[in-house]
Amino acid sequence: MKALRAEAEWAPRNGCVPKGRELTERRASSGSRMYRKPVLDIFEVKEPEPGPDELLVKVKYCGICGSDTHVYESDDEGYVIFSGPAKFPCTLGHEYSGEVVAVGREVTGFRKGDIITGESVLWCGTCMPCRYGMLNQCENVELLGLTHDGAFAEYIAVKAKYCWNLNRLHDRFTDEEVLKIGTLVEPIGCAYNGIFISGGGFSPGAYAVVYGAGPIGLGAVLLLKAAGAAKIIAVDVVDERLGLAKRMGADHVLNAAGTEDLEEIIMDLTSGWGADLQVEAAGAARQTVPMMEKLYSRRAKIIYLGRAEALATVELNRIVSGAHSIIGSRGHSGYGIFPNIIRLLQEDRLNGVGEMITSVFPFSGIADAFTTSTKRVDGKILIDIG
CATH class of the missing domain: 3.40.50.720 (NAD(P)-binding Rossmann-like Domain)
Structure with missing residues (x-):
């Protein structure tokens, strides 16, 4: 399958001493301190197979976030601008919607054909912050599309615990609108949090x-x-x-x-x-x-x-x-954030939300989409994965 991959050179800045997972995995706590010379391109990669607790999702739309643009851009020394956790190479993309095409044997609450979106903060659920309910401060957190392969790809395998069903939105929106608006739950969730x-x-x-x-x-x-x-x-x-x-x-x-x-x-x-x-x-x-x-x-x-x-x-x-x-504030996980936003959308409480989407590019035109994103004049730019 096709996927947009970001690659970059591991080169800690002067004065930045890698520690912990930076030493063992090259997972930077701040990408802008450790990675430079980013390159983005579409590659052929193996289609993922869902684990027992995962869904296999055929991605329909994925939005370009400012974080994605900051991976694409670099400063005068060639370092990526994104200052959050990062690990490259990585498939980018974390604001997505799609159709469930396979369901892991341990999964309940989802079935083939469901239209879903998902959280991008991949919390573990077992560390002390998670046990306290502070999922966005998870000690073992991974970030979809930044430290863990993301959704600028034809398919993505994702744990069901991060996914939310969008089917109820069909009462308010067309099928196509549900898929497009579904990508907005994640960024709106950050504001809600x-x-x-x-x-x-x-x-x-x-x-x-x-x-x-x-x-x-x-x-x-x-x-x-x-x-x-x-x-x-x-x-x-x-x-x-x-x-x-x-x-x-x-x-x-x-x-x-x-x-x-x-x-x-x-x-x-x-x-x-x-x-x-x-x-x-x-x-x-x-x-x-x-x-x-x-x-x-x-x-x-x-x-x-x-x-x-x-x-x-x-x-x-x-x-x-x-x-x-x-x-x-970081993230959008927990506290009923995703289901509450979906309810607000269902009851038309976020008037004009669809106008936030100002450009849609085909997957083949994703390079042009990223160039457009650097101009910072659009609302949300979506990629039609197909």
């Missing part, structure tokens, strides 16, 4: 600002709207993405590259109160953190979803005085 689980939610009527109108930021806008934010302000540097945010439900959109006195404008839009909740989905801490610190309301929250190596200075005295919180 940050806002409602890691961040503890917000009071309906709150003022919210979202930085970064890529797919996770757009997912945040959809969820904030559904959960009753009184006013949602989206900030980005790309007009096309801001247009999407407006259609997703943002009340105001601001281009940070072309707007002076951005903080004053946001304070005016919130009647001088400031932001109760700020979601950082841009991965641009050096630019966003100084701005966010000027926009706290009272007991305000910053939910940090963007991943980057950059350091940012935080004024702790202001956090103490205002009882503010800065909360990091």
